[in-house]
Amino acid sequence: SSGINAECPLRPGAQFTLPPLLTMSAVARFIPLFDRILVTRAVAASKSKGGIMLPESSQKKLNEATVVSCGSGALDADGDVIPVSVAVGDKVLLPEYGGTKLNLDDEEYLLIRDSEILGKFVKVTSE
Numbered sequence: 001s002s003g004i005n006a007e008c009p010l011r012p013g014a015q016f017t018l019p020p021l022l023t024m025s026a027v028a029r030f031i032p033l034f035d036r037i038l039v040t041r042a043v044a045a046s047k048s049k050g051g052i053m054l055p056e057s058s059q060k061k062l063n064e065a066t067v068v069s070c071g072s073g074a075l076d077a078d079g080d081v082i083p084v085s086v087a088v089g090d091k092v093l094l095p096e097y098g099g100t101k102l103n104l105d106d107e108e109y110l111l112i113r114d115s116e117i118l119g120k121f122v123k124v125t126s127e
C-alpha cells in the first residue's frame with residue numbers, strides 16, 4: 001500500500017502522502033519485545049442462558065484471550081533466541097492476575113509474558 005494522500009496543514013493547498021506505517025492502527029504499530037505477548041480478553045456474556053440481561057457488576061472477568069501480537073522470544077544464557085510458544089490468533093488461558101493493561105485505539109489489551117500463559121486451546125478434528 002502506498003499510504004494516504006492528505007493536505008498539509010502548514011501550507012494550504014499543498015498535498016503530501018502519509019507513509020503506510022502512519023496510517024496503520026496503534027495495535028498494528030505496537031510490537032511486543034522479547035517474550036512478551038499482546039492479547040485481547042474474551043468478552044463475558046451480557047445475557048444469561050434464560051435471556052436475562054446481566055449488569056456489568058455481576059459479569060466475571062474471563063481468563064480466555066486471543067493472541068494479537070508476539071515478540072520474537074526470550075534470550076537464553078548463550079544469547080540464543082527461545083521462540084514464544086504461541087502464534088497470532090491462538091486462544092490462550094491466562095492467570096487471574098498479572099500482565100500490563102494497555103489501551104490502544106480505545107480498546108483494552110493485556111501485555112503478558114509467554115511464561116505466564118497457562119495453556120493454549122487447540123481445535124480437535126476427528127478423523
